[in-house]
Structures are given as C-alpha cells and as structure tokens.
Amino acid sequence: MRNTRRTRTEGPTGSVRGTGRLAVLAAAGLAAAALVAGCGSSGSSGGSPPANPPASSSAPAVPGTSAATLRTTTDARLGTVVTDSAGFTLYRFDKDSATPPTATCNGDCAALWPPAAAPAAGTAVTVNGIDAKLVGTVTRADGSKQLTLAGWPLYRYAPDQKPGDTKGQGVQGVWFAVTPTGDRAAATSGGSGY
16 A cells, blocks of 8 residues: 655745645635626616617616716607617606706615616716707715716616616606607606505
8 A cells, every 4th residue: 555645835924825725726726716707697688679779788877987978769659769888778856856956766766767867077978869968967965976967867777677777657657768859758657665
C-alpha cells in the first residue's frame, strides 16, 4: 500500500495553497456557470408588440438615472399614448394636480405605481412625438424629482410586465394612460389595483 501525503505550501502572507486552490477554482467555475445561465434566459411572455415598437425593449429605467426619454406609441384600444425609454406605458392619477403639479401617490401607492423619475440635474429629457414645452418635473414628498406632462405627474404600473402593456388603464376610475398632451387616454375598463 502506498502512502500519499499532501504537502502544504504557504504564500507570503501565510495562506495555505494547494488543496484550497481546487475549492476556489470550483467555486469560480460554478459562479461563471450561474452567470452564463442567467444571461441566457428570456423574459419574453409572447403577445404582439406595440404598433410602434420602442427603440429599446430592455427593462424599465431605474429611478434616479441620468437620462430620461418620453415617446409616443399607438395602442390598438387607446390610440396614441406616452411611454418611457423602455417602452412601458406611463399613466396619470386623477387625484394628483396639474396646476400646480402635485404628486399624491406615495408609500404603498408608489410601490404599485412607481413614479417616472426625472433625469439628473442638468440633463434634458429626450422627447419623441411630444411637445418638449409640456414636459417638466415635480418634487415628491420624499424629495425626489418626478417627470410631469402638462403638469400631470407620470407613473408606471408595476403589473405591466412588458413594453406595450396597458393593464393600468382605468384602474379604480382614477388611473389612465397619458396622451402626448397630458390628457387621459380613451377610458376603457381596466384591471384591478390600487
């Protein structure tokens, strides 16, 4: 019977090398495999795209980013509505005010209806199909800045899963997709929500 013995070598800081190196390499390989698997998954749920697909169909912009885009798209039921840079429908809340601009959806409401974040100071909002003079900002109760259109604070609806969804239209009779002039999109029955 052969007696095998593992040797330990210590680096300049006294760390053990050898058997630990295999564990580190295995962990790195697993992490790389998980990263590749995560990047290869698709979040598409099918369905038809909006009539005028947005330039980007990536996830919604993160609040507080340095750029913002408002553009128009045509919805088969609602006509022309405004979307964010990722193509997600934007809404107005009838309990807010346009004159002066006032955002009243906070706390749990804002979790379901995330505010459309204004870009960083000094960064202009890019518009496509919307009069830039109608675009502004309002300071929210928490001090953050929110985009407005014709004075109306703009929101996303969390249950909208993909660009072009309009599940927030008509919710509780006070939430409506917004038109390029800041008006409500044609009222139709909407989903349930806040």
